[in-house]
Amino acid sequence: MQGATMTENEILGAVRRFEWRRKVGLAAILTGAVFAGAVAVQFVPGDPNHFTLVEFLAVGATAAILLVGGLVLMRLGRIPAEARTPRIAMLRAERLQTRRRLAFMLMPLSLVFMLPATVTAAAHVAAGRPITHIDLFTAAAFTAFSLAFALMIAGRGMNNWAKPVLDDELSRELRSRALAAGYAVVLTGVAAVFVLAFVSRSLAVELIPVVAALGVAAPAIRLFMLERAAAAGGEEG
């Protein structure tokens, strides 16, 4: 339903459907990128264990399907013109903020899952063993994930319509406080790694991903807490 007769709820419903398609599309693209990464590391020399031709083709085809399907879903449909009013934009941005807050909270959990494999990869390097495809894939995924999250916490890559909510004076203040917390954690962690290196070099190398993970997780948790406290006691409407 289009035109001036759309109520606020109908506009928000249309926006929700549009955003859902984009979300599924983005998930498909990200999953496709993981598959594409698994194929790409096969070209790195050093590890004698490669995909068989069938595995290579199957994973490559899955990557291509997911990437193309995701791009099509991202491009499908248009947001209603009525959704571009400041009030609807604010309601959308507030919903987006709630989802971002959830992501900030779940993010340290994801890092915990990735950490054991990353530490194992670092241990291989510390022991002077050749880097395997899995090590390379894990390290690349961990780095990409950490960088993406760091950029998100720093407030990069926001849409213009969401900026009045997600990048206003209070949001910037909260983000700078959260980033300061992460900086303090990383500084302390790096100092600990240097001290530990005097005792055990391999243990110090293994600790580096832990420090990196803490450095990303600490501001995420701090930002979640600050934003929740700021939202307390607000009025609706």
Place this chain on the structure above:
Amino acid sequence: MIGYRLRNRLKAARAELGLTQTELALRVGVSRKTINTVENEVFVPSTTLALALAAAFERPVEALFYLSRDDG
């Protein structure tokens, strides 16, 4: 400035005009949460934001914001 605290009459001014936090936020171009935290004196606004809020109410900034001695 040590010994002073920035207070405000934002909530009362908003009630006088019958504005919600969202409506005021849209007038000023910030989030509802920012209006909420300024009203509750959790967040000290910048000079720019204080002037923008005063302009939204068509009042001088001193009518909305004032200093009080912080005895705590």
